[in-house]
Amino acid sequence: MMFRSIPVGCGTYLPSQVITNDYFSTFMETSSEWIASRTGILERRFASESETTSDMAVSAAEEALKNASIAALDVDAIIVATTTPDNIFPSVATIVQHRLGAKKAFAFDVQAVCSGFIYALSVADNMIRCGQAKTILVIGAESMSRILDRQDRTTAVLFGDGAGALVLQATNAATNRGILSTHLFSDGSYKELLYVDGGPGQEKQEGVLKMCGREIFKLAVERLGQAVMTALEANQLTSADIDWFIPHQANIRIINSVSEHFHLPREKVVITVHKHGNTSAASIPLALYDAVSDGRVKENDLIIFEAMGGGLTWGSALIRW
Incomplete structure (x- = not known):
């Protein structure tokens, strides 16, 4: 039988610390108007010192599973797209798997930077199409604030932190969804x-x-x-x-x-x-x-x-x- 991946629930997490454009004007030559006119950005979130990429990924995943009415034990795979993992290894995905209690799931990270979520989505979709998994949790999670040069106004003002998750499930390929x-x-x-x-x-x-x-x-x-x-x-x-x-x-x-x-x-x-x-x-x-x-x-x-x-x-x- 051929399968297709359908989205059944999504979730997000954003750190509580809001960083407005005015923050950067206190220590570099810029202004809120300059940043907004060139980027469209007015504010972004930065993770706290104690907050990790896996923390954000877990929170987004929990909400996605709740919205999908799916238990962690029913998840077959967890794929996390990130370029800012907690550690060089283990993967963020395995940390998420443990903290969710998704004991039946295999887990790994995908690194394609800003394209990472689409790459992870593609991997998950192909796994479902070939019957390797029926329920996959796909997460994009980043702590970009940790790799910024705060003195470089061409990059420091652009990035923020957060996580988003999507639950995919296998369904009959005859569906148009x-x-x-x-x-x-x-x-x-x-x-x-x-x-x-x-x-x-x-x-x-x-x-x-x-x-x-x-x-x-x-x-x-x-x-x-x-x-x-x-x-x-x-x-x-x-x-x-x-x-x-x-x-x-x-x-x-x-x-x-x-x-x-x-x-x-x-x-x-x-x-x-x-x-x-x-x-x-x-x-x-x-x-x-x-x-x-x-x-x-x-x-x-x-x-x-x-x-x-x-x-x-x-x-x-x-x-x-």
């Missing part, structure tokens, strides 16, 4: 445009995020447009068929450029960058939760996700909710 397709891409030749300048294989053990913003902007608009078009063509659809565009929340100008290219009206675009900043792999599930919880996303709505992150990695996913 669920994940229709996922599309993944990467190009390692662009590594130097977005990276962290440290790690176990480097002389500098702990690093901070480095980005060539102008070049990343140009590539993002081009590559994300490619990813969206690939998803539409694979399913013989046009942008007019899309009910909701839920992009990675990196920068309002990138979001606007891609949506305008596909003639997607603003009322069909889910935007949370103003209140979350760029939360990397947590970005899409956080935005999805907003649109589901306030009633915008309804059953049978057609949704397209897209994201691009360091690597470079990028991708898209098309879902019938």
Whole structure:
């Protein structure tokens, strides 16, 4: 029998510490207006010193399972997308598995930076399609504030922390709901445009995020447009068929450029960058939760996700909710 992955519940977690744009103007040459005009960001959340990526992932997962009316013991697999794990190892996913009491689940992390949630979603979908698992918890969780250079105004103002989770279940492939397709891409030749300048294989053990913003902007608009078009063509659809565009929340100008290219009206675009900043792999599930919880996303709505992150990695996913 062929299976399809359908979403049955989502959840999120945001740290309580709200960081407004004014915070940065107290120690660097910038202003709230400057940040907002170039990024669309007004505020973001930073995790407390005692708060870890796994803490946030567990909270988001618990809410997603509750909303799906699924017990942790019924979960077959947990996939966490993160670039900011608690430790080099073990994986965040195994920590989440233990704390949830999901004793039957296997667990692992996926590292594709801002594209991580789409990568994790693709892995989960393929596992369900081939019958390897029936219920999978997919989580995007990040503590980006831990890898920022607080003196670099080109990057420090962009990122925030948080987590989002989505529960997928197997259903008969004859249904028209669920994940229709996922599309993944990467190009390692662009590594130097977005990276962290440290790690176990480097002389500098702990690093901070480095980005060539102008070049990343140009590539993002081009590559994300490619990813969206690939998803539409694979399913013989046009942008007019899309009910909701839920992009990675990196920068309002990138979001606007891609949506305008596909003639997607603003009322069909889910935007949370103003209140979350760029939360990397947590970005899409956080935005999805907003649109589901306030009633915008309804059953049978057609949704397209897209994201691009360091690597470079990028991708898209098309879902019938």
